[in-house]
Amino acid sequence: MTLKQLEAFYWAASAASFGVAAERLHVSQSTLSKRIAELEAQLRKDLFDRSGHRAMLTEAGEQLLPLARRMLGLADEMRTLVAEGGGVRGHCRFGVGELAALTWLPDFVAFVRATYPDLVLEPQVDLGAALEQRLESGELDFAVVAGYSSRSAIASEAIAEVRFSWAASPALVGAQRVITAKLLQDTALITMPAAAGPTRMLEHWLAVNNLEAGRRLTCNNLAAIAGLIAAGVGIGLFPNGWLKQMAERGSVVELRSRPALPALEYTIQWRRDDSRPLLQKIREAVRETVDFSKPSPLW
Amino acid sequence: MTLKQLEAFYWAASAASFGVAAERLHVSQSTLSKRIAELEAQLRKDLFDRSGHRAMLTEAGEQLLPLARRMLGLADEMRTLVAEGGGVRGHCRFGVGELAALTWLPDFVAFVRATYPDLVLEPQVDLGAALEQRLESGELDFAVVAGYSSRSAIASEAIAEVRFSWAASPALVGAQRVITAKLLQDTALITMPAAAGPTRMLEHWLAVNNLEAGRRLTCNNLAAIAGLIAAGVGIGLFPNGWLKQMAERGSVVELRSRPALPALEYTIQWRRDDSRPLLQKIREAVRETVDFSKPSPLW
DNA sequence: CACTCTTACGGCACCCGTAAGAATC
DNA sequence: GATTCTTACGGGTGCCGTAAGAGTG
Numbered sequence: 001m002t003l004k005q006l007e008a009f010y011w012a013a014s015a016a017s018f019g020v021a022a023e024r025l026h027v028s029q030s031t032l033s034k035r036i037a038e039l040e041a042q043l044r045k046d047l048f049d050r051s052g053h054r055a056m057l058t059e060a061g062e063q064l065l066p067l068a069r070r071m072l073g074l075a076d077e078m079r080t081l082v083a084e085g086g087g088v089r090g091h092c093r094f095g096v097g098e099l100a101a102l103t104w105l106p107d108f109v110a111f112v113r114a115t116y117p118d119l120v121l122e123p124q125v126d127l128g129a130a131l132e133q134r135l136e137s138g139e140l141d142f143a144v145v146a147g148y149s150s151r152s153a154i155a156s157e158a159i160a161e162v163r164f165s166w167a168a169s170p171a172l173v174g175a176q177r178v179i180t181a182k183l184l185q186d187t188a189l190i191t192m193p194a195a196a197g198p199t200r201m202l203e204h205w206l207a208v209n210n211l212e213a214g215r216r217l218t219c220n221n222l223a224a225i226a227g228l229i230a231a232g233v234g235i236g237l238f239p240n241g242w243l244k245q246m247a248e249r250g251s252v253v254e255l256r257s258r259p260a261l262p263a264l265e266y267t268i269q270w271r272r273d274d275s276r277p278l279l280q281k282i283r284e285a286v287r288e289t290v291d292f293s294k295p296s297p298l299w
Numbered sequence: 300m301t302l303k304q305l306e307a308f309y310w311a312a313s314a315a316s317f318g319v320a321a322e323r324l325h326v327s328q329s330t331l332s333k334r335i336a337e338l339e340a341q342l343r344k345d346l347f348d349r350s351g352h353r354a355m356l357t358e359a360g361e362q363l364l365p366l367a368r369r370m371l372g373l374a375d376e377m378r379t380l381v382a383e384g385g386g387v388r389g390h391c392r393f394g395v396g397e398l399a400a401l402t403w404l405p406d407f408v409a410f411v412r413a414t415y416p417d418l419v420l421e422p423q424v425d426l427g428a429a430l431e432q433r434l435e436s437g438e439l440d441f442a443v444v445a446g447y448s449s450r451s452a453i454a455s456e457a458i459a460e461v462r463f464s465w466a467a468s469p470a471l472v473g474a475q476r477v478i479t480a481k482l483l484q485d486t487a488l489i490t491m492p493a494a495a496g497p498t499r500m501l502e503h504w505l506a507v508n509n510l511e512a513g514r515r516l517t518c519n520n521l522a523a524i525a526g527l528i529a530a531g532v533g534i535g536l537f538p539n540g541w542l543k544q545m546a547e548r549g550s551v552v553e554l555r556s557r558p559a560l561p562a563l564e565y566t567i568q569w570r571r572d573d574s575r576p577l578l579q580k581i582r583e584a585v586r587e588t589v590d591f592s593k594p595s596p597l598w
Numbered sequence: 599c600a601c602t603c604t605t606a607c608g609g610c611a612c613c614c615g616t617a618a619g620a621a622t623c
Numbered sequence: 624g625a626t627t628c629t630t631a632c633g634g635g636t637g638c639c640g641t642a643a644g645a646g647t648g
Contacts, residue, residue: 043381044381045381071377074370077366078366079300082344083342
């Protein structure tokens with residue numbers, strides 16, 4: 001019986017499939033399969049029922065799982081106990097929404113690289129819903145997205161409230177500085193995909209205020225959206241920090257709306273069953289660096 | 300970091316020396332040394348201070364030790380959890396005194412072999428004091444000896460009270476059936492070495508009753524002593540069970556004494572820090588089979 | 599046919615034990 | 624010099640990844 005075998009068993013049992021678990025452990029799927037088979041041979045007991053399409057835990061496997069969990073936790077405890085520099089090492093895969101990717105991500109990565117030089121970060125930018133699913137399936141260690149997760153296996157902690165304002169090119173709106181029903185009807189509304197946090201917030205606001213948008217333009221790239229708005233293609237939302245900087249340069253103007261747009265709450269999400277010290281340090285680092293109003297260094 | 304490394308570390312830290320730990324784990328001493336070195340390299344921290352003649356735990360080692368202990372305990376828990384047949388496997392080294400070796404040992408070995416066919420027993424016969432030391436040094440898993448241990452690291456549990464009687468050849472004592480001061484003076488007293496439990500009990504009895512023995516004959520082999528007594532060389536003590544059987548054959552007679560010899564308490568002793576399920580099963584087996592009055596199958 | 603897991607197999611790395619070396623008492 | 628631990632080294636094996644196979648839905 002080895003720690004590698006137990007690690008393979010634990011992740012295979014708690015991730016969505018052997019393949020996901022293998023990827024997470026940075027080994028081939030065949031290696032992971034063999035490690036589990038060897039553990040089963042060692043214990044002379046099947047831990048997975050392979051009769052179906054996907055491997056399911058047997059009763060023995062269910063019993064072993066919490067012990068394996070404690071074992072791996074203990075191993076982590078050992079590593080952190082003796083490591084003087086906090087002892088955060090290895091790989092960390094995480095997901096961020098577009099907004100976070102373009103504002104906070106560079107600072108976060110710089111901070112983590114400075115604080116934990118032995119930690120390799122692997123950020124992945126996607127929509128919150130997709131990230132949540134990959135988080136639950138074990139592909140990611142944590143995610144920073146808009147809103148709380150509704151999944152029981154995932155914990156959420158609020159880290160920031162982001163305020164948005166309407167923005168448009170001065171060439172598009174002339175002297176108008178207020179959002180009106182007519183303006184919404186007459187100009188294109190440029191947004192992220194419907195599943196994105198800011199878009200959901202916007203749709204909710206429109207519905208509550210009995211407003212309807214005319215033409216829609218959806219783009220899955222926030223930087224591209226900013227470019228489109230600045231180019232006068234349509235109106236859209238900018239986080240306040242961006243708007244301020246771009247307004248100073250005269251490339252866009254702020255449009256006021258009544259009522260104002262609500263703040264959008266961003267959270268860090270992680271698997272409840274992941275108690276690694278790594279994750280606690282990472283959460284500290286997120287809280288330490290969080291700032292979604294900072295303009296992208298790109299413009 | 301592997302379980303083998305942690306096992307090596309744990310036993311090296313809690314046994315008397317690397318050599319003893321290596322023997323216990325059935326690996327060469329160089330292998331054990333390397334496993335520890337690899338663990339230290341892995342953790343980037345020295346666990347032993349090798350500057351002196353023998354390796355001493357560093358502070359980091361002291362901190363790690365309880366975690367390693369919990370880890371190995373967890374591993375044992377896993378093995379027993381999934382093992383249906385009680386799951387007692389592997390090797391078990393233990394010590395027994397001469398008396399236990401000649402009476403209870405065969406029954407015990409037979410019982411254990413029948414109950415736990417995958418367990419390999421390695422009994423070692425020696426004096427209680429020597430066994431205790433080897434127990435503490437990690438060479439033995441448990442010992443069955445006379446009296447309680449005074450060492451704090453060793454736990455003792457009473458398992459039997461053994462009563463002894465004086466015995467002599469009828470040719471030696473004629474019609475006399477009572478121990479007198481004169482008899483003790485005139486005939487040789489045949490005993491086990493001074494450190495043996497029955498001998499210590501006897502010496503105490505002599506001192507309390509202000510008696511002195513004349514010639515002494517010490518032998519480290521209980522079966523040989525029995526032969527010497529039956530041959531009329533001198534008087535000595537037999538456990539009551541033996542005496543009864545030999546008296547029926549007429550080879551020896553019982554001599555009464557006033558006051559009677561006190562009972563001698565036998566215990567099973569084990570290291571307090573050894574919480575393996577194996578040991579609990581073994582203790583059950585000992586209690587199940589314990590009987591020191593049974594005559595040796597040899598005569 | 600897509601998906602998931604297992605098996606076969608070649609190659610490499612790791613780990614073991616023997617034997618010699620270094621250091622302490 | 625005896626004891627304790629480390630280092631050097633040859634040999635075997637255990638483990639990895641690639642690729643093909645088997646079974647399910």
